[in-house]
Amino acid sequence: ATQIMIMSADAELETLNDTLTRLEQDGIAKLKEDGFSDEDIEIERAMEMRYVGQVHECNVIVPNGNIDSNAAEDILQAFHKRHKELYTYDERDSAVELVNVEVSIIGKVNKPELPTLDTQVGSVESAKVDERKMIHDHTYQWMQTPIYDGNKLGAGAVVTGPALIEEPTTTIVVKPNWQADLHQSGTYKLSKIQ
Incomplete structure (x- = not known):
């Protein structure tokens, strides 16, 4: 989902949390319709972020749960680190813009059993x-x-x-x-x- 905002520890985070909650609830409801239970469902979040003025984004894995000022600061640090890994530099004094949020709702299934062939009978x-x-x-x-x-x-x-x-x-x-x-x-x- 598109969610454009400046990401910082003192940002207003209510809308972001509402968006994440909505995406998660929609995904969970669909998996439950398919018969998955709460124990079978995992949630993974990611955010596409960039330095203000840049055209390319970095995809950063972020924690589940409510995003508060501490979590926002952790996300920023993860973004700087990821940007440096991808592009060899970071700009820790530059403003960081959140562009998109992604929520993956994963339904775990049991490993399929391997088939067992009968032993060769004849030549x-x-x-x-x-x-x-x-x-x-x-x-x-x-x-x-x-x-x-x-x-x-x-x-x-x-x-x-x-x-x-x-x-x-x-x-x-x-x-x-x-x-x-x-x-x-x-x-x-x-x-x-x-």
Whole structure:
């Protein structure tokens, strides 16, 4: 939200606090509509500030809660420090202008559980669906390349290149002298055969 004002320890901060509170309450209400509880919600604030007369702003992370004169002074110090990090200098005697405030309302969710594939039952050969000639390297030699249906492979399956593994969302190319090991999580580990 745009919030233009001179930032200082003796500034009138009521409007700023009202804006922050409104943004937070709006964001929290939306997350609660989606089923998040108070314990699942985090608030992060930032302010875009600049020295009066400058055209570029610095984004500064600021504390939650009511902004009083002490917090305003801490925010100013954080701005000077951030400005110096970005532009190699600060102007601690210059007036600082607040331009925008940002409030991020974050809903925490549980980590998704990794899928667990069944262990390979049958041979890798039984997952073969086709084959075709392909060029795999700078020698430009055509090589007969088997094509496997990834849905028919199980955990522990090892596919030796040259090969193609067709998955619902991608196709994996296994070059000659490489192999693809299918982990129980559903991920492939590609490694060069020693």
